[in-house]
Every structure is written in structure tokens, then in C-alpha cells.
Amino acid sequence: MKALVYLGSGSVEIRERQFPDIARRDDVLVRVTGTGVCGTDRKILLGRFPARPGVVLGHEAVGVVEATGPDVTTVRPADRVVVNPTLFCGGCPPCRRGATNFCQHKRGTEVGVDRDGTYADYVVLPERFTERLPEGMRFRQAVLVEPxxxxxxxxxxxxxxxxxxxxxxxxxxxxxxxxxxxxxxxxxxxxxxxxxxxxxxxxxxxxxxxxxxxxxxxxxxxxxxxxxxxxxxxxxxxxxxxxxxxxxxxxxxxxxxxxxxxxxxxxxxxxxxxxxxxxxGAGDYRADVFPVAVDLARELPLESLVTHEFPLERHQDAFGLLAWREAGYGAMKVVIRSDPAPVGADGWPASDR
Incomplete structure (x- = not known):
């Protein structure tokens, strides 16, 4: 599959990566529709936020379930989902008191930072980190759920x-x-x-x-x-x-x-x-906040914040609008599309309806 790989020192490149397999019984394979460009992505490229060279960038993603492990019960193939990229173990002291965003076992689990992210055709995540979208929620609303x-x-x-x-x-x-x-x-x-x-x-x-x-x-x-x-x-x-x-x-x-x-x-x-x-300093979000954000997304004018969309191959154009090595912004939320199909009246690509 195609993926945008961070090479270090402000450099990224589209490379062929191995198709991700379902390895655990609770894994979910998601075909990525699009991923919002986060300020963290920009700062990784500018050297202002650490990331592992060789990692696939991207984490503000929406997509469609392609396949699931045998123990998965909350989503099924063809479900539209938003990715929760803040992984946690659930068993360390912070997790047990509800502070899952400060999990003590984050190393190697931060999607798009030191675990392969979503500027790619597909991503695999444990079931609890995929949230099914409400009926009628549009693509441009859903892509802003994580922020x-x-x-x-x-x-x-x-x-x-x-x-x-x-x-x-x-x-x-x-x-x-x-x-x-x-x-x-x-x-x-x-x-x-x-x-x-x-x-x-x-x-x-x-x-x-x-x-x-x-x-x-x-x-x-x-x-x-x-x-x-x-x-x-x-x-x-x-x-x-x-x-x-x-x-x-x-x-x-x-x-x-x-x-x-x-x-x-x-x-x-x-x-x-x-x-x-x-x-x-509150950090990103606890696990219990994410489904609340899914519900609230229906009530806010989120679609107006998505000003530009680019296919994965035009990632440099996407980053260029966000003051990447230049003065001044030329966009609000930019989305990098793994699925380049035109968005229909319902707000989703034809292949994702």
C-alpha cells in the first residue's frame, strides 16, 4: 500500500509499505478515507515535536472498516469509523484512575508519531480505538472529531x-x-x-x-x-x-x-x-471524552473549517498551505485523502457509502 513516511530532518516521502494484517483477535482493519493535517504533523516536519524516523505520519483519520478479528463486536465491515489515535494500556495507575491520556506505556503506541499512522491506504488498530460514526455524519464533520x-x-x-x-x-x-x-x-x-x-x-x-x-x-x-x-x-x-x-x-x-x-x-x-x-496542562483527551466529541461534532459547524483536500501524492501542497517553510497560512483544516474519489452529496466518497 502507499504511505507517507517520515524520514527525519523535515523530510517525508511516499513509499510502498506492507499491507497491515489483522494479528490480534480484537484488531480492526480500516480503509482510510482521509486524514486531517494536525499542527503536530507540521511541528514534526519543522523539528519542533519528536517522532520516530521511518514512521507513517497522520492520526486525525476517518475511514471504513474493511475486516475485523473474531472477537470484535462493536464494529463490522462497511461501518464508517473515526480513529481514536490516543492508545492506552488500561492497566497502569494513570489508566486505572481514568487518566488514559497519561498512560505509562505510551512508547511505541502514539499513532503517527512512533506507531504507523493514517497517511496511508489502510491502518490496523485495536477495536476500542475505532468509534462508529452516527448515521448521517458527514466526512468533513467526522475528520475533526479527534481535534x-x-x-x-x-x-x-x-x-x-x-x-x-x-x-x-x-x-x-x-x-x-x-x-x-x-x-x-x-x-x-x-x-x-x-x-x-x-x-x-x-x-x-x-x-x-x-x-x-x-x-x-x-x-x-x-x-x-x-x-x-x-x-x-x-x-x-x-x-x-x-x-x-x-x-x-x-x-x-x-x-x-x-x-x-x-x-x-x-x-x-x-x-x-x-x-x-x-x-x-490537560494534555490531549481521556478515553471517555472521545465518544462525547463524536456526539458534539453533529452540533458544531465543523465542515466550514475544512478548506482544502489533497490526494496523498500532493502532500507537499497540503503542508505548503500551513506555513510549512513559508510565512503565513493559506488554509484552515487541510485533509490528505487516501481515497481520492469525489465526495458526494452525503459528504462521503462513492466508495465509502
């Missing part, structure tokens, strides 16, 4: 309440999803973005949007919040925790969401204690 699960986990960790003003730093797909989810509870959501393309997208989705380029936007954000600093600030960029700490109200919460191994900041613990600020 939506990440967002849900972080919004829940922030304990957003109806009286809160929330600031979201960054208006990429994760930032927009964070704003959409937070807006279901918060009093007000203010989105901050500096990239012109994504700033325009944010303005179409939210009432309060601030241009974060140039001067410190704190005063503008405060003005958008009726003169008050936000009680909750989400850094969805991975490089703005310091700005978030300066922006948040006393007694507020800052949530670091983005992944960027090259970013660091000097922080005085006394600043947190004297201002009563909680700095939260």
Missing part, C-alpha cells in the same frame, strides 16, 4: 463557567474549535490571531476578534471584555503562555494547549501565587 476531543478535554479542565470571559490565543483549527466549545458556556469569547488568513476566518465565526500582530493586544482584549481581563485564557499556539499569564485576570486560569518542544519561558512562581493564577 475536537482534544479541545473538549482542555475546556473541561478549565472549568469554564457561564460568568467567564474567555480569551483564545490562536485561531487555527484548534483555536476556533476551542472558541466554539467555550462559547457554549462562557459569557463571552475573545479570539486573538495575527495571521491575516486565519484572522479573517475568526472574524466570520466570532463577534469579538482581536488582531494579535504588532503591539501587545492586552488593552484591546480587555476592551472587548467590557474592561475586564478574561478569567480563562487558552494558549492554542504552544508559544504564548507568557502572554497568557500577563493577560489573565487575578484568580484566573491559563490553559496551555499547543505542542512546541522549542518554546520555553521564564516564569516566577511567586507571580502565580500572588495573583492566584492556575496554570493548567
Amino acid at each position: 475536537l476531543a482534544c479541545v473538549l478535554n482542555n475546556v473541561l479542565a478549565a472549568d469554564v463557567s457561564f460568568g467567564d470571559t474567555v480569551a483564545v490565543l490562536g485561531a487555527g483549527p484548534i483555536g476556533v474549535l476551542t472558541g466554539l466549545v467555550a462559547a457554549r458556556r462562557a459569557r463571552r469569547v475573545v479570539v486573538v490571531e495575527s495571521d491575516p488568513y486565519r484572522l479573517a476566518t475568526a472574524k466570520a465565526a466570532f463577534t469579538h476578534v482581536v488582531d494579535g500582530g504588532g503591539a501587545d493586544p492586552t488593552d484591546t482584549v480587555v476592551a472587548a471584555g467590557d474592561g475586564q481581563r478574561p478569567e480563562v485564557v487558552f494558549d492554542t499556539t504552544g508559544t504564548a503562555v507568557e502572554r497568557a499569564l500577563r493577560l489573565v485576570a487575578d484568580g484566573g486560569r491559563v490553559v496551555g494547549m499547543g505542542f512546541d518542544a522549542t518554546y520555553s519561558t521564564l516564569m516566577t512562581p511567586m507571580y502565580l501565587t500572588s495573583h492566584g493564577i492556575s496554570l493548567i
Whole structure:
């Protein structure tokens, strides 16, 4: 089968890989329809997030069940599914207390990082990491379920309440999803973005949007919040925790969401204690959050975030729209299609209906 393989040092190449076999009784073979390009994929290519050379990249995937092991009961061939790429063992102390996203046995299990991912024709996963999609859920909704699960986990960790003003730093797909989810509870959501393309997208989705380029936007954000600093600030960029700490109200919460191994900041613990600020790192998502994301995906305007689709062979074009080695973005959510068939009125390729 065709697969997009990470070679290290920002290099990828389409290669022929062995067709994945069902080796365990609970394995599910999924024919991949498409995979969203995640910010993590981009940062792997830029050297800002570690990945194993030789691995097949990609993890935000949807597809159709091709075959199953004899013990599989929750899905069957021809079912449309979304992949849950956050694998866990279920038996270590974090897993037993429900923190499956911090499983102690992650080495070799992170799909698209150190376990072969979904920029490929097929992928095999244990049954519990494939979630059957509701009837009528469209392809462009389903491909955003995995990032939506990440967002849900972080919004829940922030304990957003109806009286809160929330600031979201960054208006990429994760930032927009964070704003959409937070807006279901918060009093007000203010989105901050500096990239012109994504700033325009944010303005179409939210009432309060601030241009974060140039001067410190704190005063503008405060003005958008009726003169008050936000009680909750989400850094969805991975490089703005310091700005978030300066922006948040006393007694507020800052949530670091983005992944960027090259970013660091000097922080005085006394600043947190004297201002009563909680700095939260929630990670991606627990196992129980993923099916909630599947349900919530039906209620949010997710399809509008998918701005571009490319076949696997045009992966360089896909990455190029996401500021890959160039200044500025040219897309929101980009999808790399393993199945190049045109999408029909029901939102799925003809071969997947």
C-alpha cells in the first residue's frame, strides 16, 4: 500500500509499505478515507515535536472498516469509523484512575508519531480505538472529531463557567474549535490571531476578534471584555503562555494547549501565587471524552473549517498551505485523502457509502 513516511530532518516521502494484517483477535482493519493535517504533523516536519524516523505520519483519520478479528463486536465491515489515535494500556495507575491520556506505556503506541499512522491506504488498530460514526455524519464533520476531543478535554479542565470571559490565543483549527466549545458556556469569547488568513476566518465565526500582530493586544482584549481581563485564557499556539499569564485576570486560569518542544519561558512562581493564577496542562483527551466529541461534532459547524483536500501524492501542497517553510497560512483544516474519489452529496466518497 502507499504511505507517507517520515524520514527525519523535515523530510517525508511516499513509499510502498506492507499491507497491515489483522494479528490480534480484537484488531480492526480500516480503509482510510482521509486524514486531517494536525499542527503536530507540521511541528514534526519543522523539528519542533519528536517522532520516530521511518514512521507513517497522520492520526486525525476517518475511514471504513474493511475486516475485523473474531472477537470484535462493536464494529463490522462497511461501518464508517473515526480513529481514536490516543492508545492506552488500561492497566497502569494513570489508566486505572481514568487518566488514559497519561498512560505509562505510551512508547511505541502514539499513532503517527512512533506507531504507523493514517497517511496511508489502510491502518490496523485495536477495536476500542475505532468509534462508529452516527448515521448521517458527514466526512468533513467526522475528520475533526479527534481535534475536537482534544479541545473538549482542555475546556473541561478549565472549568469554564457561564460568568467567564474567555480569551483564545490562536485561531487555527484548534483555536476556533476551542472558541466554539467555550462559547457554549462562557459569557463571552475573545479570539486573538495575527495571521491575516486565519484572522479573517475568526472574524466570520466570532463577534469579538482581536488582531494579535504588532503591539501587545492586552488593552484591546480587555476592551472587548467590557474592561475586564478574561478569567480563562487558552494558549492554542504552544508559544504564548507568557502572554497568557500577563493577560489573565487575578484568580484566573491559563490553559496551555499547543505542542512546541522549542518554546520555553521564564516564569516566577511567586507571580502565580500572588495573583492566584492556575496554570493548567490537560494534555490531549481521556478515553471517555472521545465518544462525547463524536456526539458534539453533529452540533458544531465543523465542515466550514475544512478548506482544502489533497490526494496523498500532493502532500507537499497540503503542508505548503500551513506555513510549512513559508510565512503565513493559506488554509484552515487541510485533509490528505487516501481515497481520492469525489465526495458526494452525503459528504462521503462513492466508495465509502
